[in-house]
Amino acid sequence: MEMKEQIINDIETNSIILYMKGTKEMPMCGFSNSVVQVLDHYGVEYKDVNVLTDPMIRVKLSEHSGWPTIPQLFVDGKLIGGADITMELHNKGELLDVLDITTED
Amino acid sequence: MEANKVKELITAGLTVSHVEVADTTGTGDHFSAVVVSDDFKELSLVEQHQLVYKTLGNHLTNEIHALQLKTFSKSAWEKINLED
Numbered sequence: 391m392e393m394k395e396q397i398i399n400d401i402e403t404n405s406i407i408l409y410m411k412g413t414k415e416m417p418m419c420g421f422s423n424s425v426v427q428v429l430d431h432y433g434v435e436y437k438d439v440n441v442l443t444d445p446m447i448r449v450k451l452s453e454h455s456g457w458p459t460i461p462q463l464f465v466d467g468k469l470i471g472g473a474d475i476t477m478e479l480h481n482k483g484e485l486l487d488v489l490d491i492t493t494e495d
Numbered sequence: 496m497e498a499n500k501v502k503e504l505i506t507a508g509l510t511v512s513h514v515e516v517a518d519t520t521g522t523g524d525h526f527s528a529v530v531v532s533d534d535f536k537e538l539s540l541v542e543q544h545q546l547v548y549k550t551l552g553n554h555l556t557n558e559i560h561a562l563q564l565k566t567f568s569k570s571a572w573e574k575i576n577l578e579d
Contacts, residue, residue: 421561457541458548458555459562474564475540 394450401454401464406436406489409451410461414438421473422461428480429463434489465489496523496558501551508550510534512569519563527563531572540566 391399401407406429412418414426414436429436441448441460452458455469463470470476470488479485502516505528513531528547535543543566548555555562567575 456545469541471541471544475544478540478565 393444393446394454397447397451397454400437400439402467404437404464405466406434407439407464408436408461409439409441409447409464411440411442413440418442419460421459424473425461425463425476428476428485429489431480432486432489496554498526501526501528501554501559501562504552504554505530505547505550509546513572519561524558524560526559526561527565529565529567531567531569533569535566535568536570 408414408422408425408429410417410419410422410425412422414430417423417426426438439447441451448460451462455462455464457469457472459472461472461476463472463476465488470479476485479488498516498518502514505511505514505516509530509532511530511532513529515529517527519525519527530547532546534546538546544564547564547566548562551559551562
């Protein structure tokens, strides 16, 4: 599978997926880390993809999402945002609603 | 890049009523910004941030490594400042 297809497939088949620098066990960037901390706080299951393993992941991901920076959080195939938006939703108490939609439809 | 230059780019690309840009590390590549624009009305947060990203074009990810962003519509911004 080509990388772009792989990315689209991963986003569609994982209800929550986080593209980040490093892994959820060892984030390599403060912004990626803040999203990991919030997701772990809610105890949700999610797939992490380390964009540092191959520079092309980031290029192809941003082409697909129209979002230039990392991290990028997707829920049910939809871009939720980067670290700022995730933290803003968390602080407003809206993030759990956003994350807890896997049983809908 | 200097914070003022980032501010200029955002102001040039978007109808804003208020912009604050700060260099968070003093190294000219990590910034935080508050952007207030009526163009944000009715848009999702993702769409609001994308509008700001668009004003920075290739500067973002090249010279600008990180941009912490807070976006507000004019009415949301006025409400917050009244509460303060």
